[in-house]
Amino acid sequence: MARKKSGFVLALDIGGTKLAVGVFDSSHGLLGRAVIPTHAEEGPDRVLERFIELAESLVRQLGLEHSQLSRIGVGCGGPLDAETGIIYSPPNLPGWDAFPLKKKLEEHFGVSAFIDNDANAAAMAEQLFGAGKGYKNIFYITMSTGIGSGVILDGKIYRGTNFSAGEFGHIVVARNGPRCNCGGRGCLEALASGTAIARKARREAARKPESVLSQKPFSDSGLTAKDVVAAARRGDSLAKQIFLDAAVYVGLGITTAIHLLNPEIVIIGGGLSRSGKLLFDPIRQTVEERAQEYIAGFVRIVPAKLGKDVGIYGALAVALERCPSS
Amino acid sequence: MARKKSGFVLALDIGGTKLAVGVFDSSHGLLGRAVIPTHAEEGPDRVLERFIELAESLVRQLGLEHSQLSRIGVGCGGPLDAETGIIYSPPNLPGWDAFPLKKKLEEHFGVSAFIDNDANAAAMAEQLFGAGKGYKNIFYITMSTGIGSGVILDGKIYRGTNFSAGEFGHIVVARNGPRCNCGGRGCLEALASGTAIARKARREAARKPESVLSQKPFSDSGLTAKDVVAAARRGDSLAKQIFLDAAVYVGLGITTAIHLLNPEIVIIGGGLSRSGKLLFDPIRQTVEERAQEYIAGFVRIVPAKLGKDVGIYGALAVALERCPSS
Numbered sequence: 092m093a094r095k096k097s098g099f100v101l102a103l104d105i106g107g108t109k110l111a112v113g114v115f116d117s118s119h120g121l122l123g124r125a126v127i128p129t130h131a132e133e134g135p136d137r138v139l140e141r142f143i144e145l146a147e148s149l150v151r152q153l154g155l156e157h158s159q160l161s162r163i164g165v166g167c168g169g170p171l172d173a174e175t176g177i178i179y180s181p182p183n184l185p186g187w188d189a190f191p192l193k194k195k196l197e198e199h200f201g202v203s204a205f206i207d208n209d210a211n212a213a214a215m216a217e218q219l220f221g222a223g224k225g226y227k228n229i230f231y232i233t234m235s236t237g238i239g240s241g242v243i244l245d246g247k248i249y250r251g252t253n254f255s256a257g258e259f260g261h262i263v264v265a266r267n268g269p270r271c272n273c274g275g276r277g278c279l280e281a282l283a284s285g286t287a288i289a290r291k292a293r294r295e296a297a298r299k300p301e302s303v304l305s306q307k308p309f310s311d312s313g314l315t316a317k318d319v320v321a322a323a324r325r326g327d328s329l330a331k332q333i334f335l336d337a338a339v340y341v342g343l344g345i346t347t348a349i350h351l352l353n354p355e356i357v358i359i360g361g362g363l364s365r366s367g368k369l370l371f372d373p374i375r376q377t378v379e380e381r382a383q384e385y386i387a388g389f390v391r392i393v394p395a396k397l398g399k400d401v402g403i404y405g406a407l408a409v410a411l412e413r414c415p416s417s
Numbered sequence: 418m419a420r421k422k423s424g425f426v427l428a429l430d431i432g433g434t435k436l437a438v439g440v441f442d443s444s445h446g447l448l449g450r451a452v453i454p455t456h457a458e459e460g461p462d463r464v465l466e467r468f469i470e471l472a473e474s475l476v477r478q479l480g481l482e483h484s485q486l487s488r489i490g491v492g493c494g495g496p497l498d499a500e501t502g503i504i505y506s507p508p509n510l511p512g513w514d515a516f517p518l519k520k521k522l523e524e525h526f527g528v529s530a531f532i533d534n535d536a537n538a539a540a541m542a543e544q545l546f547g548a549g550k551g552y553k554n555i556f557y558i559t560m561s562t563g564i565g566s567g568v569i570l571d572g573k574i575y576r577g578t579n580f581s582a583g584e585f586g587h588i589v590v591a592r593n594g595p596r597c598n599c600g601g602r603g604c605l606e607a608l609a610s611g612t613a614i615a616r617k618a619r620r621e622a623a624r625k626p627e628s629v630l631s632q633k634p635f636s637d638s639g640l641t642a643k644d645v646v647a648a649a650r651r652g653d654s655l656a657k658q659i660f661l662d663a664a665v666y667v668g669l670g671i672t673t674a675i676h677l678l679n680p681e682i683v684i685i686g687g688g689l690s691r692s693g694k695l696l697f698d699p700i701r702q703t704v705e706e707r708a709q710e711y712i713a714g715f716v717r718i719v720p721a722k723l724g725k726d727v728g729i730y731g732a733l734a735v736a737l738e739r740c741p742s743s
Contacts, residue, residue, distance in 0.1 A: 170711050179711070228578045242677070244575055251679025252554045253715050262673035263707055266591065266666070275672075275707045340592070346601075347588035351568070351677055353577025381589055381601045385496050385505070389579050 098161025100410050101146055101200070104402030105167040106209070107131055107183025110138070112146045113403030114153055117161070119220070119411075124403055125149045134186045135178075143199060163196055163204040164410025166212030166402055173254045176206040182272065183237075205413040209233075210257055211248050212405030213395075214241025217358050219408050221396035228354040231395070232259055233361035234341070234370075238280045242352060248412065260284065262347060264340050279344045283337040285316035285363055291333050292319045302329035320366045331369075338370050342377025349382060349390050360395030367394075424487025426736050427472055427526070430728030431493040432535070433457055433509025436464070438472045439729030440479055443487070445546070445737075450729055451475045460512045461504075469525055489522055489530040490736025492538030492728055499580045502532040508598065509563075531739040535559075536583055537574050538731030539721075540567025543684050545734050547722035554680040557721070558585055559687035560667070560696075564606045568678060574738065586610065588673060590666050605670045609663040611642035611689055617659050618645045628655035646692045657695075664696050668703025675708060675716050686721030693720075 099122065102113040106129060113124045125145050129138060150157070168181035176193020178184065196204040207215075214231035217223040223231070229243040240259035242249045249256050260280030261273055268277025269287075281287055293314050296304035303322045304314065322330035345357055363370060371392065378387050397404050425448065428439040432455060439450045451471050455464060476483070494507035502519020504510065522530035533541075540557035543549040549557070555569040566585035568575045575582050586606035587599050594603025595613075607613055619640050622630035629648045630640065648656035671683055689696060697718065704713050723730050 240677075244570065249570055252681045253679065253711065255709075255712050255715075256677065256679040258676035258679075258709065258712065261676045261709055261712075263590070263669045264592065266669060273709050275709070277669075277707075343589045343592060343603075347673060348677060350584035350587045351566075351582065351674060353579065353582040353584075355578045381603075383581075383584065383587055383599050383601070385579065386581050386584065386587075389581075 099155060099159055100407055101150070101160060101163045102403040102406035102410065103142065103146065103163065103165045103196075104209070104212075104406050105129070105142070105165065105184070106402065107168060107181075110142045110145065111402050112142070112149055113400070113407065114149055114155065115407050119407065121400070121403070122155075123149055123153050124400070129184075131184050131186075135184070135190045135192075139192070139195060157200070160200060160202050162202050162410050162414065163200060164212075164406040164408070165192065165196070165204060165206040166209040166405040166409060167192065167206060169208035169210075170253075170255060171206060171208055173207045173211075173250055176204060178206075203414070205409050207248070207250075207409045207412075208239075208254070209402065209405060210239035211241040211250065212409045213360055213397075213401045214243055214257075214358075215248055215408035215412055216397055216401055216404035217360065217395055218243055219411065220404055221401075222358045222393050223356060226356045228352070229356050229358060230345075230348055230352055230354040231358045231360065232341075232345070234284065234359060234363035235361035236285045238284045238341075238361075240348070244352070259344060259348065262344055264343050264347075279340060283340040283344075288316040288319050288333060288337050288363075289314055291337075292316075292330065295329055295333060299329050303327040304330055316363060320363075320369060323369055334366070334369055335373055338373035339377050341370070342374040343381065345374060345392065346378050346381040346387075349378070349386050353386055354390055357390060357392045358395050359392070360397070360401055364394050425481060425485055426733055427476070427486060427489045428729040428732035428736065429468065429472065429489065429491045429522075430535070430538075430732050431455070431468070431491065431510070432728065433494060433507075436468045436471065437728050438468070438475055439726070439733065440475055440481065441733050445733065447726070447729070448481075449475055449479050450726070455510075457510050457512075461510070461516045461518075465518070465521060483526075486526060486528050488528050488736050488740065489526060490538075490732040490734070491518065491522070491530060491532040492535040492731040492735060493518065493532060495534035495536075496579075496581060497532060497534055499533045499537075499576055502530060504532075529740070531735050533574075533576075533735045533738075534565075534580065535728065535731065536565035537567040537576065538735045539686055539723075539727045540569055540583075540684075541574055541734035541738055542723055542727055542730035543686065543721055544569055545737065546730055547727075548684045548719050549682060552680075552682045554678070554682075556671075556674055556678055556680040556683045558667075558671070558683065558685045558690075560610065560685060560689035561687035562611045564610045564667075564687075566674070570678070585670060585674065588670055590669050590673075605666060609666040609670075614642040614645050614659060614663050614689075615640055617663075618642075618656065621655055621659060625655050629653040630656055642689060646689075646695060649695055660692070660695055661699055664699035665703050667696070668700040669707065671700060671718065672704050672707040672713075675704070675712055679712060680716055683716060683718045684721050685718070686723070686727055690720050
């Protein structure tokens with residue numbers, strides 16, 4: 092592993108299920124990484140304590156010293172204030188109410204910490220290191236249990252008035268659609284997220300005994316969106332129909348987003364983005380059918396490139412964006 | 418009328434039904450204005466010729482001389498290229514195919530001409546002179562026969578990759594909605610524009626003889642959205658229901674837009690924005706019901722302030738935005 096003498100960056104990715112840390116050298120080379128479960132139920136102080144232990148242990152294992160640390164970048168579920176670095180009760184991190192993450196990290200490590208929400212972080216990572224290289228206007232979507240997005244306009248992340256731009260999961264795609272966790276109704280997330288796909292599959296499978304989804308190993312309450320994708324790939328018609336329905340809603344959402352934002356590229360990341368043609372074919376077809384040619388004709392819709400490491404690359408991108416020179 | 422010795426600005430507003438010209442002094446004071454019908458069927462060259470005659474006649478009447486003209490600002494229906502100033506077949510200007518408007522104006526007047534689409538122009542005008550003063554993140558909507566928008570982010574108009582950002586009329590609000598003129602389906606414009614409201618009113622009125630809408634003076638094919646507003650104000654239940662339905666769709670569209678753009682203020686202009694509570698009450702209620710509190714709670718939804726002169730103030734704003742110093 093090539094290692095530079097100058098400062099390294101600690102990249103922290105805080106998710107509802109896992110905590111990931113990456114150590115990058117000053118040339119953005121990944122020196123090492125580590126992952127542990129979040130155990131969000133322990134509350135922010137204990138979670139942060141374990142995360143810091145993990146990071147320090149990784150730094151030691153890499154033979155680096157504290158004094159070489161130049162800065163910290165963090166991607167975390169929102170809502171949060173990207174300037175003060177305070178976290179405001181993300182749905183996936185119960186108890187993180189006005190939690191001063193930036194301050195705690197800076198006090199502990201003695202260097203500057205920069206914080207942004209995970210979708211913005213991932214968008215910036217794809218711009219710097221992935222599918223968004225060379226593009227100025229990027230709409231990055233993450234599709235996993237939830238749906239989010241990051242908006243890069245004229246080369247810069249656009250955060251919005253109170254750091255809440257890019258809430259793609261909560262655009263309305265169905266006037267009389269199902270209730271969403273957010274309190275709304277007919278949000279994209281309520282119709283096309285991994286959670287929504289799994290919920291629909293469990294409900295429908297109970298009524299369609301001929302479907303693979305109603306048989307083992309799929310027949311229990313643990314049926315996931317990944318299982319639906321697997322069943323659809325094997326040709327199960329119920330699974331195909333459920334996934335197609337969700338993908339068309341994503342296509343409608345993208346049609347809407349590109350009419351407002353007129354981006355050059357739409358990048359789709361997150362676990363569901365690895366569904367390949369099953370996801371991308373109906374999305375592209377829907378956009379082609381619904382969007383105006385002078386907008387659709389200027390935009391590419393592609394999968395993200397960074398895969399599972401997008402979290403730590405995102406955290407690195409957050410650190411670089413705030414202070415690109417050092 | 419106060420008049421400055423230094424250069425004046427010619428502000429040209431090119432619409433499908435009327436051409437408006439305003440002459441502004443260097444302090445943005447409106448010295449005079451004039452309006453004529455477009456007669457778009459005459460084609461771009463003849464329309465432009467008549468428009469130039471109108472402008473020159475107004476300049477003469479104001480006692481100004483050609484040599485005092487400092488620049489020209491133009492608002493025009495899109496699509497268009499705001500840099501080259503070429504117009505690409507706007508639906509309301511048949512025959513303006515790759516029409517080099519900027520070049521023609523500059524050749525004729527011998528000063529720089531700056532061109533933008535009418536919704537962007539109006540957004541900038543509201544930012545400089547109207548309801549958007551003091552705001553950095555503005556979502557401006559225009560509701561009349563069609564629906565459009567202009568997006569101001571971090572204080573600057575955001576034009577998008579090929580000058581097509583802010584196509585709010587063509588976001589999708591109904592998966593199985595009616596056909597739209599754009600070739601899509603379920604676009605906001607197909608459900609909530611003046612044209613859509615009038616079309617629905619004509620269709621429904623034929624089946625509801627008890628409605629005011631099916632009686633004179635409303636009973637002919639000339640029934641307009643304005644008539645629906647008037648009938649709704651008089652308590653006609655069919656008119657109220659048709660207008661409410663459209664306003665709820667606009668509220669859903671705004672819910673979507675604010676989740677993507679997280680603006681401080683949504684400003685609604687255009688003819689339908691003068692419907693008052695009839696429009697704004699259901700919009701605000703829909704946004705309150707559908708949007709997340711941490712987004713909806715940070716945004717005001719207000720009517721535009723510039724009224725019918727927004728076109729020429731918009732054209733002035735276009736000229737100022739490109740070259741604010743002179």
